[in-house]
Amino acid sequence: MTDWVDRVFCEDALAGMARIPDGSIDLILTDPPYNLGKDYGNASDQQSVDDYLAWTERWIDIALPKLKANGSLYIFLTWRFAPEIFVMLKKRLTMMNEIIWDRRVPSMGGSTRSFSSVHDTIGFFVKRKDYYFDLDAVRIPYDAATKKARSRSIFIGAKWLEVGYNPKDLWSVSRLHREHAERVDHPTQKPLEIIERMLKASCPPDGVVLDPFMGSGTTALAARRLGRRFVGFELNPDYCEVIQQRLAEPEAPVKKKAGAGRKKSPVVPAQAGTQVARAAKTQTNLGSRLRGNDEVEANTFTTEGSTP
Numbered sequence: 001m002t003d004w005v006d007r008v009f010c011e012d013a014l015a016g017m018a019r020i021p022d023g024s025i026d027l028i029l030t031d032p033p034y035n036l037g038k039d040y041g042n043a044s045d046q047q048s049v050d051d052y053l054a055w056t057e058r059w060i061d062i063a064l065p066k067l068k069a070n071g072s073l074y075i076f077l078t079w080r081f082a083p084e085i086f087v088m089l090k091k092r093l094t095m096m097n098e099i100i101w102d103r104r105v106p107s108m109g110g111s112t113r114s115f116s117s118v119h120d121t122i123g124f125f126v127k128r129k130d131y132y133f134d135l136d137a138v139r140i141p142y143d144a145a146t147k148k149a150r151s152r153s154i155f156i157g158a159k160w161l162e163v164g165y166n167p168k169d170l171w172s173v174s175r176l177h178r179e180h181a182e183r184v185d186h187p188t189q190k191p192l193e194i195i196e197r198m199l200k201a202s203c204p205p206d207g208v209v210l211d212p213f214m215g216s217g218t219t220a221l222a223a224r225r226l227g228r229r230f231v232g233f234e235l236n237p238d239y240c241e242v243i244q245q246r247l248a249e250p251e252a253p254v255k256k257k258a259g260a261g262r263k264k265s266p267v268v269p270a271q272a273g274t275q276v277a278r279a280a281k282t283q284t285n286l287g288s289r290l291r292g293n294d295e296v297e298a299n300t301f302t303t304e305g306s307t308p
């Protein structure tokens with residue numbers, strides 16, 4: 001039974017992940033609440049520290065058995081709780097990278113009693129040594145000037161010069177400001193460019209990615225664009241509608257499945273009796289939560305560095 005694939009369930013992930021068989025997921029890619037007090041129409045980002053860490057450990061222990069033996073996990077965090085959560089994960093998996101997402105926030109005010117924080121912390125973990133990883137799929141091409149500068153005979157034919165370089169662990173990509181073409185109605189939407197890099201590197205074509213905290217559905221949309229399959233959860237029914245709309249956009253190629261019968265909707269609404277989802281619906285006010293992200297910057301990875 002794979003009726004859980006290519007679906008986003010509008011329900012609590014901690015209960016909903018029971019739908020997914022153990023050992024069936026290639027990649028867990030998730031951006032959980034950071035517990036910084038944001039209003040997602042539920043209290044998930046407004047917990048006491050103890051409750052937040054205990055809740056985090058609970059969903060981690062539900063999610064990890066779903067991974068295949070050669071599977072991986074990426075988790076978005078901030079410096080506030082990354083240390084505690086990395087320790088939790090290091091007891092269960094092998095940590096491969098701490099990736100810094102430099103959000104390219106321009107210098108405009110900020111804190112006066114500490115340094116302004118302009119990065120998110122991403123942990124990359126694997127289950128076993130033979131984990132899936134396709135570096136060639138995410139290499140960054142050298143620009144013409146660099147290639148020309150390396151045109152001495154020792155560089156000619158060098159594979160890495162032709163195929164590009166390893167993106168390294170500092171990813172400099174503008175956050176999605178209010179006017180950005182990609183921006184939808186979710187306060188912490190992540191750029192497709194970042195999610196797509198993770199998918200290309202760590203989820204094989206036609207593999208399945210699990211995102212327990214879908215938000216606006218960036219992981220699902222990226223998976224669909226790249227020919228991967230997805231499964232995920234989102235507690236807030238308004239965000240589920242956003243996901244539904246994003247997945248219905250014509251740019252998202254709908255994969256045809258052999259023997260597929262009637263077309264299923266990718267977003268499964270909350271069951272009538274799902275209290276948490278209904279409570280979330282009554283609390284939400286998306287318009288007022290969309291904060292000002294008013295800088296306009298190119299959404300590109302840096303091209304620093306010159307070695308593979």
Ligand SMILES: C[S@@+](CC[C@H](N)C(=O)[O-])C[C@H]1O[C@@H](n2cnc3c(N)ncnc32)[C@H](O)[C@@H]1O
Nearest residue numbers: 012013031040044189190213215216218234235
């Ligand atoms: C940081 S946001 C994810 C943003 C997403 N990466 C995107 O690009 O739009 C976290 C999301 O998790 C949802 N959430 C919180 N607790 C949840 C739970 N128990 N089950 C499912 N979703 C939950 C919140 O409503 C919120 O939309």
